[in-house]
Amino acid sequence: MNPLYAEMPTSIFAHMSALAVAHHAVNLGQGFPDFGWPDDVVAKAAEALTHGSNQYAPMLGLPALREAIADHYRHHQGLALAPAQVFVTSGATEALAAAILALVSPGDEVLLFQPLYDAYLPLVLRAGGVPRFLALAPPDWRITAAALAEAFTERTRLVIFNNPHNPTARVFGRDELALLADACVAHDAVALTDEVWEHLVFDGRAHVPLASLPGMAERTVKVGSAGKIFSLTGWKVGWVAAPAALAGPIAKAHQYLAYATPPNLQAAVAYGLGKADAYYDGMRRAFEAARDDLAARLAEIGYVALTAEGTYFLNVDLAASGIAGDDACFCDRAVRAAGVAGIPVSAFYAERPVTTIVRLCFAKREETLAAGIEGLARARDLMRAP
Secondary structure: OHHHHHOOOOHHHHHHHHHHOOOOOEEEOOOOOOOOOOHHHHHHHHHHHHHHOEEEEEEEEHHHHHHHHHHHHHHHOOOOOHHHHHEEEEHHHHHHHHHHHHHHOOEEEEEEEOOOOOOOHHHHHOOOEEEEEEEOOOOOOOOHHHHHHHHOEEEEEEEEEEEEEEEOOOOOOOOHHHHHHHHHHOOEEEEEOOEEEEOOEOOOOOOOHHHHOOOOOEHHHEEEEEEHHOOOOHHHOEEEEOOHHHHHHHHHHHOOOOOOOOOOHHHHHHHHHHOOOOHHHHHHHHHHHHHHHHHHHHHHOOOOEOOOOOEEEEEEEEOOOOOOHHHHHHHHHHHHHHHHHEHHHHOOOOOOOOEEEEEEEOOOHHHHHHHHHHHHHHHHHHHOOO
């Protein structure tokens, strides 16, 4: 067997979710919502399943969805995309896999920002890429010119960049994006931007796509996700938007991965992407309220939370909260003995991990968050520093 996969451990998400089930714990670990999806989009999928085609969709996606994605980004982000620059994938992770397999040749250096989504590294290694890591540091997780200068080399061919960022919940500022864009242009590197959380930005922030910065439109592959936009993570409908020179080879990789995505879900997503701005504003307010609810409850029981600017996630600093032990130990004991599951952020590192941060998902109903807080209070008592 390929040793990369034969020796790979179970993902932290699957591991903690299995423990949550086994111990009847509240799952604030894996990032799926239990509220927030639009019923009319679900109804459109059911209608298309009953009355539409249930055979293979076109490999590049339904024309209606490709057009809807281009229109959506033109309206919401000012990107000048043609439908021909867009194709549909079976989830954002499949889009990332196709892009990495198509863009990385053996020996190419690939820049990864730590902490990082756990799918990136094994895909880079499978493609023969040589990973280089740029570490973001708590509590502000900022990108700096000095860090970029050290991370980029003359062999850097691809940069994988997640914004808004999981697990830190950062929404990177235009100044940081400009530094990264300048470095990509200077080194003639392609940027693969994982922007699945692009509509989940809070406190009046606006998502700025990296492709919109000078010199980046022709070198950026943008990945999006209907599952995150509509809180329908099980649908696994994603997409790639890129200039033709990059989109073509990635589409060829896609055709031998998933090939096509369920047509009824594509039809429903095409409908949903055309929803009025009021839907997106209301969705953000609902998740922002859930974030604020969890943050307030955490403060009441003595946890110090880091700022959450976007995504579904809020991080707590164990050391600042007076809790002994590392994040992995805390999460294991919390799920087994206190009835609540979180995710140790150290699991998002390939090297030199930060071990004092725990990620919690706030995309939950009020009663779920309340039950999770009860467990976190018990966990704090179990792990309190002497």
